Amino acid sequence: MKFIAFAFSCFLIFSIPANAGDADTFNGMVALANKGHAEAQYHVGMMHNNGIGTRQDPRQAFEWFQKAAASNDPLGAYKLGCYYDGQGAGIVTADPNEALRYKLVAAKAGYSLAQHDVANLYDRQGNSQEALKWWKMAGDQGYPRALYSLSMAYSAGKGTPRDLSLSYAYFKLSTLAPRKNVNEMASMLSKPELEKAEKLVSAWSAQPTALTLKAKSGVSAAEELLKTARK
Structure with missing residues (x-):
């Protein structure tokens, strides 16, 4: 069973029980992320964020998004911005300036949802x-x-x-x-x-853009990344 595109929204979704294929993808992605692969770090964060292949753990997700953003992954930066934009209640204090800073990274890289969110943040500023x-x-x-x-x-x-x-x-x-x-x-x-x-x-x-399409492809993008890494 495939899941919805997990970069499509800032908001958390309910955890769905993992199947064996998702667990394998998660374990493979963690191994790649631990080697410093930026996109893999983002995917690990999303899998923790949405409970795919592992239990849902927003705090772990936030830590992986921090790593991904520090490694210059634009989707990781976007999700980090989401946590500063209110998703990270109990994990990090909401900060609209930090939310804008991180979402701008993904917006400039071409991610449509980030561009929309950045527009809203500027609109709130007047x-x-x-x-x-x-x-x-x-x-x-x-x-x-x-x-x-x-x-x-x-x-x-x-x-x-x-x-x-x-x-x-x-x-x-x-x-x-x-x-x-x-x-x-x-x-x-x-x-x-x-x-x-x-x-x-x-x-x-x-x-x-290619980045928007990647974000919408969700866990499929993680699976493709693993296939490429294993060649």
Whole structure:
């Protein structure tokens, strides 16, 4: 049984009993991580984080994310940022500055979820222009919540001149709103505005980075890493 992509969210999920294959992957990954392999350190952290191949242990996960981040693994840095962003209650004190520092590493490396989170952190600081920049990067990769945030920003003229065509286009692309709401927004646009928006929608396609795809592949990425290391 395969598990969901374990880098997809900052939030912990319930532990799932490990099967033999996951336990083998975990043991192999620990051996590789102990040799200083940065990506392996991240995977060990995620397996502790989610209880895959081992018992769920957030404290152990945090320690491995620290090692991965120190070894310059961007996904390890992202998860370390998640712990500073509130996931690490009882393990580390929440610190928005540290959360931003570590998540920026993964955002700059191209991870869409990190880019979205960085945008939100800048938005909380009142830095609308910087937030818009990172929402755009995540949105270009097809991250729905970033597309929705872009729609709201262009609708309100937040960090950018107000543009209802772009607002509608991003709203439609986000797929988060019911069709009824999309139609209601369309009715608010002039014919030229609507034509511009529909042209943008039809020409758009998500462009996820290699790092985003790796993060979404979850434990499969760990298995592939082991196969490569054993060749």
